[in-house]
Amino acid sequence: MNVTKLMKGNEALAEAAIRAGCDAYFGYPITPQSEVLEYLAREMPRHNRIVLQAESEVASINMVYGAAGAGFRAMTSSSSPGFSLMQEGISYLAGAELPCLLVNVNRAGPGLGTIQPGQGDYFQATKGGGHGDYRLIVLAPASVQEMADHVFLGFDLADQYRNPVVILSDGAIGQMMEKVTFKPYQKPTADKSWATTGKPASRKRNAISSLFIQPERMEQHNLKLTEKFNRIRESEIRFEEVNTNDADYLLVAYGLSARIAQKAMDLARAKGLRVGLLRPITLFPFPEKRLRELATQVQGMLTVELNSGQMVEDVRLAVEGRVPVAHYGRMGGMIFTPEEIERQLETFFEKAYAN
Amino acid sequence: MQTDEPVTHACVPDDYDVAYHRPAALMDVNMHYCPGCAHSLVHKLLMEVVDELGIQDQTIGVAPVGCSVFAYEYMNIDMQEAAHGRACAVATAIKRLMPDKFVFTYQGDGDLAAIGIAETLHAINRGENILIVFMNNAVYGMTSGQMAPTTLPGMKTTTSPFGRDTKFYGAPMKIAELVAQLPGSSYVTRQVVNSPHGVRKTKQALLKAFDWQKQNAGTCLIEIIGNCPSNWRMTPLEASRFIDEEMVKSFPVGDIKTPDQPSLAPTPENL
């Protein structure tokens, strides 16, 4: 039976974790995501699940490693500075091919930055983040509903590909309240015969490790991972399009920025400007092919991000120079208004039609 | 990663009684440890105990980064390789999720006492029902002999070429005494393996620790004074003497705390 509630994004994510059968959550307080730990500290014991406030983000991520290696659904959440601390552990998780769910409620940086929302962790999330050669599946929720939905999806994808999945949210989506509907969920069965559950006589021992000291074996492992990342690129791209059918110009934005961009698009459309929006839902894999197709239709693209220009690089790579791709960003926890973005659009159209 | 089972070389004639054999839980492979190193011996003791208690199918080990990084190649049980210093965090999660299993970490002095001290102390303070086997040989073995938190005063290492200056680097950390002060620790002992007597005592300590774990007594830590002939620039025999003559001065051997005799635990007064 469906259940609809009014919840903060962080709370919806935490509730979804319980409903997705998360066995263990390990976390450390940091604004603006502490509600996740608080909610689960209250609710997980009722479901006989494990919740533990660790001594640091370093410990949290390694606890996730232990739990995932033992075959359990495990997750952690943090915000930018704390997520940086986890990068070593994330690299190990990717190397050892352990499924788990990681949440970064992005705040503005660098350094201690501010507690206000930001999207400056795009590169960190989509390009690996830690050392070595790996990718994470990155989901970018744009609503409280998606904060919940992406938990189910994230756990399932993690199990399917034996790879860590990141939900890259931001402070605003984490703190705001919207309606969220939880649908009945059936956890898919996943083969976890590799987990360290104690070696019975009937099978060989299981070892969870990312260590391959011989270069030949390490490269074989790298090739296997690369093949997996390519499969993910083939099968898991998700995005949403609004008004792209007749668009002369395309906005590209994810998360909170996509919501604001959509309002800007409405304002522009009211003035007769044919603007469309493409919202990547997966940031890795990235909707390169669709952007390349749209590049033959529109006259230009504008990425709208709460950073100095990160996703714009991926959009430019995708369109292969077919159309100009501009970037508009605010930083430091400042957020653009729909009107601000709409003015950018008007400027583009003025220039385009002046020629 | 699932590793291949090694071939067992049965070479004992039928009409001989086997008085001493490799523990079934220990893989029949050549270890990479240097001649005279204590790691192989302690691996064997651990697996002997696993055999004797019949818990091969219930034991999960956590291997560190350090010389024993390949411990899972030698121990025929399920194991996880942890990032440097994080074994206690990894073990915490495994034990919390599978409280009926036996969980141990096997860590060196750099791993546990330097980079992993926070995870170690907090796991013990929470009283995680795990066994920490702490191999203290006073140097970073794997990276070839740098100074560790447990390096003796005046001891020369590649990064303390003029001897450890305690004014500059502090005194060696007495991990066993330190963790015994935390209420979460149950059984804390320090042992040596450079004599048959020491080996027997160490094995007894391991047996006790698994027994306490079964009783959910809290964290057990067994500090084993190891040796490192290669990096100490000594023969195995000299290294063995060095333990008796020098190491035990900084690291006295014996039980520091037991669950049935908590009064043994050091206080700031009697330390």
Place this chain on the structure above:
Amino acid sequence: MKQLEELVIAGFGGQGVLSLGMTLAYAGMIDGKEISWMPSYGPEMRGGTANCITILSDTRISSPIISTFDSAIILNQPSMDKFAERVKPGGLLLYESGNIFKPSTRTDIQLMGIPATTEAVRLKNNKTMNMIMLGAYLQLRPVVKIESVMQALAEVLPEKYHHLLDLNRQALELGAISVEFQRELIQT
């Protein structure tokens, strides 16, 4: 009923700004509307005010962060100074007259002051001030049903506070009456 209502509620922390918006959002959900509630965050954080943007809509809400509003409920002077100019022409600016000595002088919007703090004293509970303001707002902009607000309060408030539900209903009614009283004052 209107298809879309974009509302800002602003005042000092502790005046019940966030819970006012949350109650309204909850009632909107009960009425089957799309809703979003965004607490003070981003640039609005500064200036000594707490605020929240509450949006109710019959269709999917795009941006939860907006810079101009259909209505504003203003509970202190700094918020009046900050938000008065951001009410759309023809919009509503409802303010707590006891806390605000210098209301906006705009003539292209509907301005109304409610002495909610004084009214709350009459209810012997100054924490009902925000519900009086909500009652007044709903009298002018009936975006949700009063019964839905009551249902929302019943669901949001823990059991141990349910004895206060009746007080809250009185506060909502008092707010509505205050609006009618102000209207009469304006007409005469």
